[in-house]
Amino acid sequence: MQNNLGILLFSVSIPLLLGGCFGQESKIETQSSQISVQDYTGEGYALPYGRVTDEIAEKNLDGIRDATIKFFKEKYKTDVTVHNVVGAKDGATVFVESKGEPHFYTYAVVPIDELAKKVWTEKIWADEFQVENAIKGGLYSMIFKEEFKQLDNYFDSLAAEGQITGRTVESIQNVGGHGFSTPYYFISLADETAIQPVYDLFMKSPDESTDNLRKAFKDNAFSAEALFINIQLFMADPNAKPDKKLYDRIIKNLEEMNSIPRGSYSFVLNDHFIDKQSSSGMGDHSLDLVNDIIKE
Template sequence: MGQSDEKEKKADDGTTPVAEYKGQGFIFVDGDKSKEIVEKNAAEIKKRAIAYMKDTYKTNVKVNNVVPARDAAVVMVEAEEPIEFHTSVIVGLDMQKKELDPSPNVWSQDGVVEGAIVSGLYAKAYKEEFIQLDSFTANEAKKYDLEGYNQKSIDKTQAGGYEQRFYYISVSSLEFPTVYKAYLQNNNLSNDSELLRSLFLKDNPDFSNVSISCRYFFKSKGLPKQEEVDKMREDLNLSKGLPKGLYSIDVYKNFIVNRVGLPNGDSTRAQELQK
């Protein structure tokens, strides 16, 4: 297949190599029905999302993307201080009148923002360990010729909490209720890493319910062999000083499905590892 044929194929199947993907074509189901309303009211939608995060979760955020959905706009937001995470907020539309709901009708999916906050607090509490994880995952990518999401695609399409190029954290606030409640009462506690760590250890000292998903893309054609990914698991097993949690490793084909911002197809996966 020639280069022009390959480009044509990518356009046809709506995929983009991960290194080139920056959120193009990203849209939610039936978003074409609300696209015009969302574009027309983008400024007010952003304002409502920012206010909701401040009022409900005591957190300042910036808006990275406003995405049309069936009868709403999904706003991709990012917190940078005092903790770092990505999440999403939903702003309701009146589809009969083809306008924004008159009163701010704003919400989030159950547990999504709460979990994102706890993931950001975990990364802040164990900053040195996460610096080590950043270094480890980057070295693994280089060693095995792998790629990861770029920052623009994370900002525009991802809402999973604390996310970096090669990994993200999944955690429920229900597993760390003391941590979450303490943050809502006083955001500044995130600056006291010793106190924060003590709260995490009080709630769940082995961090067995924290999932740290290592997510890579194979630069070569297709998927890597299972033994290659098993070697990566062994590297992880031998590595010291990383954050505690249940680790998974997935290596996907080198394509993102534009409209959903997710990998195209299956992955080669290693057995999970508790650290």
């Protein structure tokens, strides 16, 4: 289905590192692992084969944090905050958030030798595609700030009605890694031709003005079908299943709005709960848009 393409493209290399993230979600969930989306901060999230490495990482948090901050500053010209470190097979996944703009979330990996109980901070690495995609999504939101403000205002107004809610900011920080993200959606890109000159300018001059970054954007190379705005909303009522009338109304609103960012919009409406271990909100009752809404 087209609406899953953005998620799949963005998560193509995530499964081994971030098993269970959005886009790798299983609809088979147990009641014991469920928690209110409004209470979920990432606590209980786990990666495969990470119990031992998680314990080793916990004892070396300061070194991991320092190495990660240095890595992103030197390689990607970006100051980051380290929010969470989660053990995984042969290493630890470090979830970070950029400081200021462009704003994005991503992750790095620190190798760990379980037998020697050694943390190889000097060998820290990150998937270049994931990080660059995250930065480019942040740059896109930065140079089209007014359009994203309109989109954010719409979701805030929906939440104010009391029917829907989004993820907590803490959960995005602690188990995020999805580029430019808000409680209601995240961005991913399949074709980076239009944004690449913006990225190149930013890497050359991180303090470049937003106006100059916007001028570097190649409008004639932009494809709305290749920039994905992946929306995931939750019912605010713990006892409510996803409401089809509300779901249809939101789709209609998105189709009629002309001032929101250009892109390909996918949309999922879940019930009120999220799986603690996988950070997944998808379930048997989730309503999932079959064809993306394309905003040219």
